[in-house]
Amino acid sequence: MKESEVPQDKSNLETVNMRELCYATDENGNYKTALSAGWEPKTIALNNAIEDIKERTEAARQQVVKGEVSPIVYFMELNKMDTGILAGYAGIWQWRVKRHFKPHVFKKLSDRMLNKYADAFSITLQELKNFKG
Amino acid sequence: MKTDFKHYQSAHCENGVASNLLKHNGLNISEPMIFGIGSGLFFVYLPFIKVNHAPAFSYRPLPGAIFGKVAKRLGIKIKRQKFSGSQSAVAALDNNLKSNIPSGLQVGVYNLTYFPDDYRFHFNAHNLVVYGKEGNDYLISDPVMETVTTLSAQDLDRVRFAKGAFAPKGQMYYPIHIPKDLDFKKAITTAIKTTCRDMLAPVPIIGIRGIRLVAKQIKKWPLKHGVKKANHYLAQIVRMQEEIGTGGGGFRFIYAAFLQEASVVLDNPKLKELSFEMTQIGDMWRDFAVEAARVYKKRSSQPDVYNLLADQLNTIADKEEVFFKKLRKSI
Structure with missing residues (x-):
């Protein structure tokens, strides 16, 4: 990549006033460093991931409304987690986490158990308990 | 308390932390040199591991491997500590700062409050340096940021004890001994040989064979998983390729910069010529990202766009195979 080709596209790096460092060549092909404000293909790829998470979260919310899954699933998606990551943060085995996705199991959970989830999601116990979608 | 640490921005976090910590300890070593000697150029495709609901691709070795290899090859001693709980982790860090030792940490990205929100995923192989503490705030030098932060x-x-794959477990590291006579020539030669061996490895998911396997899979994705999922997977390749702290195209340029420095140290003009070739390969990776972005943006559903992308990736693999065979011979 030539120094003149270092991309300066609009990106969400702007929100924190940040530019990335990259390596580019001068007219003789020798390397130097340059700053890039962002690159469109990258921004599109990132937006794709964000959109995917939004869709998953919305789908989970609707499932909670219909009573198909427990609020844990919604907050897991909202926090960009999967079962493995949630199990790590809550300190609960994965198979138990998966079981707690079932609304009838969720209803019977103790406050102590629910608190572990609430902490993992950085929300209060009430927010988790009362989430209806 | 505050150590007299100097922040330099880098393209990749682990290189940057390694280079900055060594510079602080009186060894002036550039980011490309760290990347090269640490054999940072790598490729692995892990279809059986899912990251963000798509298969895992990595353009880098395991976290910690780059600095570890640099240390081993130059005879530098690094102290690495993991912790079972927050208290001991905080105590060890504060102790270091009191003794004027800036310390490298492996952290998760999700709770890094100074990152743009959209970049905050559960990715646990990020690195930064803590160089001081003021009140309740730690002074942070994150090498991918332009300036220092807190x-x-x-x-x-939270970031030190992030959970999930590669959980950092509070990991802290810093150099404790740098020998006076460093044999750069030997380190560079060994490093280049390792990189060639990795990239030409006879393992289907690693190096050039890994790239070819991905190309083969890309052709199958739209039929096997539907267009939407196929595009999601493609986006994942590009994100892993180009996002902060990782990198495929970007890594090729750092490696090319390393070859230019190495050519001077080893007094080997062939390496300089090869660096130009690596620059071209890096540009091809970037072209691939541009084409892939077009596909998942337009959501075009003809199966032949995936074939075209696969062909593009195969061309890159062919070029890299020739390149690494030449590189192996040139030293």
């Missing part, structure tokens, strides 16, 4: 004690604890 994190509250609570936030730092």
Whole structure:
């Protein structure tokens, strides 16, 4: 990549006033460093991931409304987690986490158990308990 | 308390932390040199591991491997510590700062409050340096940022004990001994040989064979998983390729910069010629990202766009195979 080709596209790096460092060549092909404000293909790829998470979260919310899954699933998606990551943060085995996705199991959970989830999601116990979608 | 640490921005976090910590300890070593000697150029495709609901691709070795190899090859001693709990982790860090030792940490990205929101995923192989503490705030030198920043004690604890794959477990590291006579020539030669061996490895998911396997899979994705999922997977390749702290195209340029420096140290003009070739390969990776972005943006559903992308990736693999065979012979 030539120094003149270092991309300066609009990106969400702007929100924190940040530019990335990259390596580019001068007219003789020798390397130097340059700053890039962002690159469109990258921004599109990132937006794709964000959109995917939004869709998953919305789908989970609707499932909670219909009573198909427990609020844990919604907050897991909202926090960009999967079962493995949630199990790590809550300190609960994965198979138990998966079981707690079932609304009838969720209803019977103790406050102590629910608190572990609430902490993992950085929300209060009430927010988790009362989430209806 | 504050150590007299100097922040330099880098393209990749682990290179940057390694280079900055060594510079602080009186060894002036550039980011490309760290990347090269640490054999940072790599490729692995892990279809059986899912990251963000798509298969895992990595353009880098395991976290910690680059600095570890640099240390081993140059005879530098690094101290690495993991912790079972926050208290001991905080105590060890504070102790270091009191003794004027800036310390490298492996952290998770999700709770890094100074990152743009959209970049905050559960990715646990990020690296930064803590160089001081003022009140409740730690002074942070994150090598991918332009300037230094801060994190509250609570936030730092969260990122040090992030959970999921590659959980950092509070990991802290810093150099404790740098020998006076460093044999750069030997280190560079060994490093280049390792990189060639990795990239030409006879393992289907690693190096050039890994790239070819991905190309083969890309052709199958739209039929096997539907267009939507196929595009999601493609986006994942590009994100892993180009996002902060990782990198495929970008890594090729750092490696090319390393070859230019190495050519001077080893007095080997062939390496300089090869660096130009690596620059071209890096540009091809970037072209691939541009084409892939077009596909998942337009959501075009003809199966032949995937074939075209696969062909593009195969061309890159062919070029890299020739390149690494030449590189192996040139030293």
